[in-house]
Amino acid sequence: MQKPIWVGIVGCGNAAVFHYASFLRVTGIPVEVVGVTSLQKARHEEFAVRRGIRTIDTLADLLSEVEVVDNCTPGYAHEPVSIAALDAGKHVIVEKPFTGYYGPPGAEAFEGNRFPKQTMLTRALSISGRVIAAAPSALAPTRSRAPRPS
Amino acid sequence: MSKGFLRTDYTDIEDYCQIHITFEDGTDRQPKSGMLVASDTVAALYAAYVSAERRGAEVDVPIGLTLE
Numbered sequence: 781m782q783k784p785i786w787v788g789i790v791g792c793g794n795a796a797v798f799h800y801a802s803f804l805r806v807t808g809i810p811v812e813v814v815g816v817t818s819l820q821k822a823r824h825e826e827f828a829v830r831r832g833i834r835t836i837d838t839l840a841d842l843l844s845e846v847e848v849v850d851n852c853t854p855g856y857a858h859e860p861v862s863i864a865a866l867d868a869g870k871h872v873i874v875e876k877p878f879t880g881y882y883g884p885p886g887a888e889a890f891e892g893n894r895f896p897k898q899t900m901l902t903r904a905l906s907i908s909g910r911v912i913a914a915a916p917s918a919l920a921p922t923r924s925r926a927p928r929p930s
Numbered sequence: 931m932s933k934g935f936l937r938t939d940y941t942d943i944e945d946y947c948q949i950h951i952t953f954e955d956g957t958d959r960q961p962k963s964g965m966l967v968a969s970d971t972v973a974a975l976y977a978a979y980v981s982a983e984r985r986g987a988e989v990d991v992p993i994g995l996t997l998e
Binding site for chain 1: 939942946947948950951965966968969971972973975979980982983992995
């Protein structure tokens with residue numbers, strides 16, 4: 781019997797709800813959602829109980845138990861969570877949008893509608909590049925058809 | 931219309947799972963919604979913001995990452 785694909789979900793919001801339901805619908809391929817972790821401890825406990833899966837305290841703990849990390853965190857956390865998973869040799873699924881620019885670290889008052897959009901574009905693509913570059917070296921990205929904006 | 935109807939999570943995740951189980955067999959197929967498409971989508975989204983900021987002016991969409 782084929783062994784299941786062991787998946788761990790990071791985040792417990794709407795994306796996690798939809799992704800978990802999608803894993804249940806996969807047919808012909810055994811998939812097991814091992815557990816969920818999140819910084820929102822109360823919410824992720826509820827998420828796990830309702831679905832009969834485990835709560836896992838930290839991302840590091842989750843990484844030690846799964847093959848695939850399903851990154852359902854808010855957009856600003858896609859980069860650090862994805863890179864941590866890739867660095868640990870895991871496959872990664874990322875909720876859309878893949879990346880974005882959400883202001884400098886810790887800038888809770890950041891307002892994207894008041895920030896220069898060309899700068900946001902450049903920084904968002906830099907984040908994309910960093911995440912992709914963290915993937916195995918055989919998949920190192922190059923930009924061939926169009927230059928990045930200056 | 932249900933918002934859920936518009937989401938493609940299931941087809942994307944099933945496509946990924948199919949690739950996952952053949953990965954060890956040496957398949958070189960990338961997921962349909964792989965990281966290059968994801969990156970190009972971000973480029974298109976933010977280029978649209980740039981265009982809007984310039985009152986609809988045409989702007990370049992810097993897509994085109996490839997894998998070596």
